[in-house]
Amino acid sequence: MEESRKHFVLVHGACHGAWCWYKVKPVLERAGHQVTALDLAASGINSKNHLDVSTLSEYSEPLIKFLESLAEREKVILVGHSLGGMNIAFAAEKFPEKISTAVFLTAFMPDSSHQPSYVIEKYFEKTPMEEFMDSEFTFDEGEKVASSVFLGPKYLSSKLYQLSPMEPQLFGDTPRVVVITSGKGGVGKTAAAAAATNVGLSLARLGFSVVAIDVDIRLCNLDLLLGLEDRVNYTTVEVLNSDCRLDQALVRDKRWSRRRRRLWPRQWRQIEDEELALATMLVRVGPFMGKYLSNVANKFSEEKYGSVGRVYVVCKDDKIISESIQLWMTRNYTVKEVIEIEGADHMPMFSAPQDLCRALIHIARMHA
Incomplete structure (x- = not known):
């Protein structure tokens, strides 16, 4: 060493x-x-x-x-x-x-x-x-x-820092992060789902691929948090029993991905501005x-x-x-x-x- x-x-x-x-x-x-x-x-x-x-x-x-x-x-x-x-x-x-x-x-x-x-x-x-x-x-x-x-400041923005956003401070390849919430019902389940979603959203905004899994069979708290409660959502058990296809169970992920793409440019621009602000002040x-x-x-x-x-x-x-x-x-x-x-x-x-x-x-x- x-x-x-x-x-x-x-x-x-x-x-x-x-x-x-x-x-x-x-x-x-x-x-x-x-x-x-x-x-x-x-x-x-x-x-x-x-x-x-x-x-x-x-x-x-x-x-x-x-x-x-x-x-x-x-x-x-x-x-x-x-x-x-x-x-x-x-x-x-x-x-x-x-x-x-x-x-x-x-x-x-x-x-x-x-x-x-x-x-x-x-x-x-x-x-x-x-x-x-x-x-x-x-x-x-x-x-x-x-x-x-x-x-x-104009020179800094267009010539020095034009490609300088914030990136995750981890060495090596960006991993896929899997967040699994509790399988129990009640207040504890809802709090755990909310915490998992907040963590997942934060990691996604930093550029990680995030999979958030709700392992509960019927109380789909992640659906509520992501605004998908009005949709027919298949469960893990139905996929395992071949009652539905995997892509049917993942359709909500596609909807969330589209929503994240709409939010991302604004978040990215804000982070770039923070980096430029640091430079112009120092x-x-x-x-x-x-x-x-x-x-x-x-x-x-x-x-x-x-x-x-x-x-x-x-x-x-x-x-x-x-x-x-x-x-x-x-x-x-x-x-x-x-x-x-x-x-x-x-x-x-x-x-x-x-x-x-x-x-x-x-x-x-x-x-x-």
């Missing part, structure tokens, strides 16, 4: 904070791993102002201090999201011996041949400023890479360090940064860093493996948390 237990260090992207990993962290921990999610400087609840952060070293200070605090010979899996790819590359240059694998999650991945700003400059060359909608960038005079950025103006990345920073070395194994996770429906740009970065600087996540936008920790956790656990098993 100790050999398979890994330590993940999760590094957020621009304007975000450790809070964006709240779905991923508990799943990885339940899988037996240790997880640390950090706020970079001027991010999350870190008290520093973005105006006081002009270098990658200053921006990465919380991450560097954490790596310095690790026990001798302890290694971690660094996961950098979006702009966080720059931070984990900087950390790998500083402490290659402390990092077993660097995971670039739809992230900017610098190489060892160009200035750190190279991949970001290529990105801006291919991305018109109109694409950033109501976001605000600050550029120093003559610089191609911004010094700071604030992500606007994002901050973030440092982008244009002048430092373009003119001041030295190249990352092949001897240090280049010695750390790299894995790239591609989010195929990313509207920020497109799939083609992500794959270009893997060709620009080779990696051990490219993992693709279908149906994931720029925020896979929200839009596809289970698939992301599967990918990270696979990386821990194969590359760390």
Whole structure:
């Protein structure tokens, strides 16, 4: 168990904070791993102002201090999201011996041949400023890479979080859930049926397949609760005695499925709005360090940064860093493996948390 237990260090992207990993962290921990999610400087609840952060070293200070605090010979899996790819590359240059694998999650991945700003400059060359909608960038005079950025609410909604609904926080395949109520009559039976129905409805709204079974022979409490009391409903005994077909006994399920489909879009939209509301309340103006990345920073070395194994996770429906740009970065600087996540936008920790956790656990098993 100790050999398979890994330590993940999760590094957020621009304007975000450790809070964006709240779905991923508990799943990885339940899988037996240790997880640390950090706020970079001027991010999350870190008290520093973005105006006081002009270098990658200053921006990465919380991450560097954490790596310095690790026990001798302890290694971690660094996961950098979006702009966080720059931070984990900087950390790998500083402490290659402390990092077993660097995971670039739809992230900017610098190489060892160009200035750190190279991949970001290529990105801006291919991305018109109109694409950033109501976001605000600050550029120093003559610089191609911004010094700071604030992500606007329209941009967040249409570009970052467009596929980010709430999903059940379970690892593995979604199971079929069977709810069986008491077979006795009286108040206890009715209460049990009501409780079972409420649980079933809640699970269904989270995307599970739910079968609620009323095993009573004649007191069909679930029919009352689902508004089917005016219909002829066959019982379990009649199916077993071949007095009716199974599809006749299940006709009520078809009626409920149609009703659930009518309710689902409204419920889904409400959950998406909750995720977007969380982001719009918590994002901050973030440092982008244009002048430092373009003119001041030295190249990352092949001897240090280049010695750390790299894995790239591609989010195929990313509207920020497109799939083609992500794959270009893997060709620009080779990696051990490219993992693709279908149906994931720029925020896979929200839009596809289970698939992301599967990918990270696979990386821990194969590359760390």
